[in-house]
Amino acid sequence: MSQSDLPYSVLVEFYEKIESTSSRLAMTDYLVALFKKTPVEVLDKVVYLTQGQLRPDYEGVELGVAEKLTLRAISKATGVPLKTVEELYKKVGDPGLVAEQLLSRPKQATGLLGFIGQEGLKHELTISQVYSSLMKIALATGEGSQDTKVNTLAGLLSDAKPKEARYIVRTVTGRLRLGIADMTILDALAVAFTGSKAAREVVERAYTKRPDLGFIAKELASNGLEAIKAIKIEVGVPVLPMLAERLSDPAEILEKLGGQCLAEYKYDGERVQAHKKDERVWLFSRRLENITHHYPDVVNFVSMLKAEEAVVEGEIVAYNSDTGEMLPFQELMHRRRKYDVDKAMKEYPVRVYLFDIIYLDGQELIEKPLPERRKILESIVPAGSEDILLSKARLVDNAKDLLLFFEEAISEGCEGVMCKSVSGQSVYQMGARGWLWIKFKRDYRMEMTDTVDLVVVGAFHGRGKRAGTYGALLMAAYDPQSDTFKTVCKVGTGFTDEDLANLPKLLEPYRIPHRHPRVVSRIEADVWFVPAVVLEIIGAEITLSPLHTCALGKVEPESGLAIRFPRFTGRYRFDKKPEQATTEAELMEMYKSQRKTALQQ
Template sequence: MENKNLENTVGSHVTFKSFCNLLEKIIQIDETPQHARKTGKIEEKKNLVRKFIEYWRQTAKAHNLDDNFYPVMRLLLPHDDDRVYGLKETKLAKYLIEALCIGSKTEDALKLLNYRAPTKIKSEGDFAGTAFFILKNRCRDDLTLNMDEINHHLDQIAVSNAKGKDGQKQVNTSIKHLLLNLSAIQLKWLIRIIIKDLKIGIKETAILDAFHPDALDVYNFTSSIEKVCSMLNDPEKRYNELGVQVGSACRPMLGEKAKPNKIEELLGGRQFYIETKFDGERFQMHKIGNKFMYFSRNGYDYTETFGEDIHSGSLTPFIFSALSKEATNLILDGEMCAYNSKEKLLLSKGDDIDVKSARKYDSIQTCFCVFDILLFNDTVLTNRPLKERVEFIRKCCSEIEGRIQYSVQQKALSNQQVVDALNKAIDSRLEGIVVKDPESVYKPSQRGGGWYKVKPDYMAGLNDDLDLIVLGGYYGSGKRGGLISHFLVGLLVDQEGDDEVKKFCSLCKIGSGYTHKELLEYNYKLAEKWKKFEKKSAPVHLELGNEKPDLWIEPKDSIIVQVKAVEVNASEKYKPGCTLRFPRLEKFRPDKQWFECMKLSEFDELRNKNSGKLTNRHLDLADMDNELNFEEDGPSPSKRKRRIGNKMPKTTVASIYRGIDPMMVEKAGDLFQGKEFCISIEDDLKKKSALEQCVAELGGELVQNATKNTYCIIANRCTHRIKSYIKIGLYDVVKTEWLDKCLKHGRLCQWKPNDMIHSKPKTRQMFAKLYDSYGDSYTEDVSVDCLKEMFNSGSFVKEEFKPLMDLEFRLELRCKMAEFENKYFPDNSKYGLFRMCLFYFDCFTHVNVDLKTKNIGLELVELKARWHGGFVLSKIDANVTHCVVDKSDLTRLEKIKEINRKKNRKFRVVSSQWILDSIKAARLRDELSYVL
């Protein structure tokens, strides 16, 4: 029902019909001949917006109301409005059919549901236009709502949509109220607002300029339409001095694409910086006293994720100590990356990791890579040169490995140094490099200004080309209305028998890289071959993920296309569990037969070889004739240069990346006889090859893709490929440690819960009968090794606490334990005797210069100290309270004392006898008589 208690604002006095009339007048300008116009199209459209703003302000003045233009601006710029409705064309079509009582099998209903299909309607491919054509004789023209009512119901839809199923009833109520109380022309514009595409031929820059001459600058700083409208509400006042404000996000400065051989020319021969282009997500960190805020490049607030203070979030507790106490207020610009603490490296977007959820993954943590600073205390630094800003970064924070680090500025003068840095980035599987002018100032939201990004995927010939088959098609809209404008492409699935029906799996959707002429040509060639895709009767030869095409085609009638992309990303939309990032069509391949497309196994090998990247060749400065791609979707084909010379050789996979040949392995036993293994280790190919060799020698069979006969899948971590196997639910996924254990003991060890990455239902049922929730057997006596294994598995610690259990946490916990023992067991705390002692044991006996061995006696004392509550550190640091030395070996005593003299907080150097005597006496003995 309509809300009768809406606040009396100017929006309650302005109808949605008048706003729609403005939009209609704007699109009519495109149909007006040039000679009939006094000015250009954009200027005339801006004048119409200015007249509506004036009308809004006059209405506000007449009713003595606040004239804030935000209620209109969020409808005029729906793409910049932060409301998420969860409504797309198909769902809106169903609402229209239900609300207006259109028969579900009628021609009008089918036109709404299949609006992209070719029809005689002028607006084919445009859902809103199709809806208007169908509804114009079904809706009353005298219906309308005011602007406040429109925004109120859109707010209700957005809020209810965020609640999921619980809010669906309110979504239904609000959308039906709008559909039943607006005319056909108003519904057309409402639909475009919800879909966030008005199609009025005027960009946000022109609309903001029409509102206020400073509006674009303010929006670049704040990323908020609401702040633009509130700060610049008075058209007579200029926002002369824009300031960066802590707690208010501003749009980041961007890099301009550049050729490696043009850098010297662009920078006038001056010295420049080369930095790594981090493959993460752009974020700003704001610090206000002891409070933190984190904003994405689009101004979204992720403070709750990364932590408002030292006690919350996946990042703040770990970097708080790295920030200087002098930096009370701070804004840092950088890249939020995922860091693998075991392998000690930054991960890329190609890995199945969401940096905003990094703490959910084992050994993966959030790392903030800082490369610029905007504010230090009360000083705004955006107008300072980069070389000065870099010094401020070093002044305000220090590095913590895997948590916060600087971007290293490599000083350079030549194009060759740029090429060398790019080739090094290719070898390291990095996204690319960024070249910066040391004299450049920080310009929010602007591209260029002294920043240039150089990536291997911009350069023709550096990326691997993939020959993929067209499996499906999608109807286009706008200029491509009535055509099959996008294609679903995929791979040939490997099969054992030649007589079986060939199967294909989807990989990605492409819609760029070809000319309009090429599109028309292949639409004509394939016109009679397309078949409508029905979910209930999907073709058996197609293996699809969540992404379904509008049409499908028989493989024998299809075509091969040569596709280029940046890297491989995880995605459940496609069957392999991954897809291509920024795919673009290089060319159609009529010279290839339909069955000559790339196989799934070839694609997996290529992906594994390059760690997800599709670039593996170096750039040579002497060979820079190829054009750079200056569009993210690829270059215009009309401008693409033809390659000269011999055809590029087909990409092959080196032998180290293929499965081993069982025929070349000499059998050494039958431990794994009759069992088929799939060993999937993507990040350590040498270990994969070694394990395969051992399995083959002991009679086991090997496959590169699991089959129905596979005994188990061996893996070292849960990659996106493993997740796709887990989703199927037919396989046991076992850790590599289990296979190592079998090889060590020379027998097929029974699986235990701690051996598993994933267990299929049958295996889980077996575990439930034999083991408790901690992995402890009901029937077998626990051994020392088993106990260690259980504790090391971490099953006793909840997942959400694992990231917090660092050294600082454990030391604080020991203090609380000591307080508890002193309070409740003051006279009987034998096993908490050394609770407040932090030991370093000098356990190495130096036999000679080249040889050192463990001092077994001192090692035993160490165990006794730990048994009685002592905490042992592996090195001498600021926390050490006692350094324990064996009197029989004083070779390092002077060095230890020298270290102690340099420390602000001294530790005691005592003999091991102090620990033994204290245990014997059940109290801490006086240390002075044991000091060395």
């Protein structure tokens, strides 16, 4: 084996250690040791594999292999009849363990292993070999692609040791379940290649411009911290989007923003980061997924911008072509399909409302204040277009005008308004949630009339009619300060029969045997999950609870915040990452506002 490669067995050893701990500090230490041991030539591959992927999200290289194909590959590699493989899978529920167990048995005379002979004759798998095979599987398309996937995976498994097979199969099926967040990897990279966490801020800053952990890792290891500092925004590579806080009192919002703000319609659509370079256009979602395929009409709209190169942000909104009325988010989601895109485009036409610009013709604009960015954006939007427009906005300096503009936005079919700082420090904070942008949504001063987006972290087995599925889900809010998810309610109402039937399948890829290290809970769930799936929840009110950990001790000693009578709205927020869910701070503000109103009555 070349010195520029690493045995895959070494990676497996670290995976076992990481999988066995619920301590984030221990995870970080293991990653530091792994990165130091990895030759720089394959460091990016090790990082991608540890993330459970092959390339950054925005490149759209999907590795997921269907369950049936995986079992076929295991059968072919081991010589065990497919029926036997399927029966074992029904028992253990983990295709990775199936592969491990079958490869641990005495070798069969048939199948690929029959040609290998003794275990000792196998050559040692390397990171490069595993990665190359997985890429071949991921990129196989068209006629014969299923056979290519099965044969490639079977060949890889035939060379693998039992434990290696466990993690190879978990990787290809999207069930690696290590529970490692991007922020943990950034911590480990900073320690491994600079000696301490002191450089973490610099590394994270580069990551906000180039959200590609494999690239960041290799660049840092090869060329040092100065090379990381030199990373620039690149058209075609999405940056991490800026996020907002939330308040419900117009006067308080203005006070936070220095007495004046730019209030913009908060459209009920899909946030998009659009990149234009000459004749080419890329569209990225809030999660940094490449959604260009879904919106060929938006590609045409963006191509009309008066710029050679640009990175702009906006909201894609569906509308009624007969009345011009904006349609809700649920209608827009009909556009998220692989097939019949042209048909969907006609049935659900869209407009794009732009609200920010990040880059223009070779110049990064993130350090410029919002008023200046807005003027630049306005200068490149084609005049008179009905398809790509500036978001409706108004400069306000008093609570009455802000409330009137908010009510106007609601009456036009919007969710509310975004209130943005117009000070000299109103920069674009990539990947950050701060008080430069504040969401002002529907009035929740009398009761909880606004929805929240919470993350599924656990579940409880159903009984009676719900036997065989989940009776309730444990939901959590995100705390960016500690990078953890804190429980706020158990929700079991609002689900249709179809929802209940599909929940186990939807959540299975994220199921883990213990509480996730980033989940803070006083409640012991029957089943735990990696924080990944975001659901929209509504409730009667936000109340104090000693059972939940959201804002624990921050409002009242020994009590956290909980949602009373929570209900699933039917809206799956697949467009949001778990770190983009409602935060602990937002729930605290909602609770304080609710309590203030109650005291005034």
